[in-house]
Amino acid sequence: xxxxxxxxxxVVAVFLLNVTPGPDTAYIVGRSVAxxxxxxxxxxxxxxxxxxxxxxxxxxxxxxxxxxxxTAFTVIKFVxxxxxxxxxxxxxxxxxxxxxxxxxxxxxxxxxxxxxxxLQGFWTNVLNPKVVLFFVSFxxxxxTTGSDHKALAFLSLGVVFVLMSTVWNGFVAWIAGSVTQRxxxxxxxxxxxxxxxxxxxxxxxxKLATASR
Numbered sequence: 322x323x324x325x326x327x328x329x330x331x332v333v334a335v336f337l338l339n340v341t342p343g344p345d346t347a348y349i350v351g352r353s354v355a356x357x358x359x360x361x362x363x364x365x366x367x368x369x370x371x372x373x374x375x376x377x378x379x380x381x382x383x384x385x386x387x388x389x390x391x392t393a394f395t396v397i398k399f400v401x402x403x404x405x406x407x408x409x410x411x412x413x414x415x416x417x418x419x420x421x422x423x424x425x426x427x428x429x430x431x432x433x434x435x436x437x438x439x440l441q442g443f444w445t446n447v448l449n450p451k452v453v454l455f456f457v458s459f460x461x462x463x464x465t466t467g468s469d470h471k472a473l474a475f476l477s478l479g480v481v482f483v484l485m486s487t488v489w490n491g492f493v494a495w496i497a498g499s500v501t502q503r504x505x506x507x508x509x510x511x512x513x514x515x516x517x518x519x520x521x522x523x524x525x526x527x528k529l530a531t532a533s534r
Contacts, residue, residue: 349361351521352441372482380472406527409526
């Protein structure tokens with residue numbers, strides 16, 4: 322349908338890619354550890370929204386244009402890397418006392434907090450140039466060159482990718498949030514969890530900034 326080929330292999334490949342840890346997984350785990358399951362799930366939805374943007378861009382040719390431009394790739398690479406490092410540094414240096422003091426304010430401003438979590442997840446995904454290159458290099462392998470409906474084929478594959486990613490990322494958020502609940506009465510343990518996840522963010526940001534095209 323729509324010129325899609327080897328759909329079964331596409332599904333298997335997407336599953337394997339989802340279970341492989343990366344910046345998106347690290348971000349979801351970090352948010353779940355810092356604020357619980359709800360925060361992790363909202364971050365996962367933000368990341369899924371970012372994947373929707375990549376799917377649309379891939380379907381209408383913008384991703385290929387970006388991948389061919391060294392300047393555009395470099396700009397997005399460094400912006401994305403700096404954003405990951407910023408999130409990591411915030412996790413590393415956030416004190417438990419600050420979290421406790423801020424809890425009433427978070428409860429009062431829940432809609433705004435959820436919006437911020439969604440947007441952070443969204444930009445973490447959109448500003449990752451490796452996701453851009455993944456879409457432009459991976460998706461075309463499952464669309465026949467002679468198809469008259471290439472845009473529909475890319476959009477259909479994008480829908481499948483987003484749905485599978487959302488389910489997996491939601492599962493990751495749920496598990497990470499459960500771990501957080503177990504250690505909620507142990508601030509010292511949670512502090513070290515925050516530092517570990519924050520350090521992973523910083524490491525991913527540095528790796529992204531030094532990655533070659």
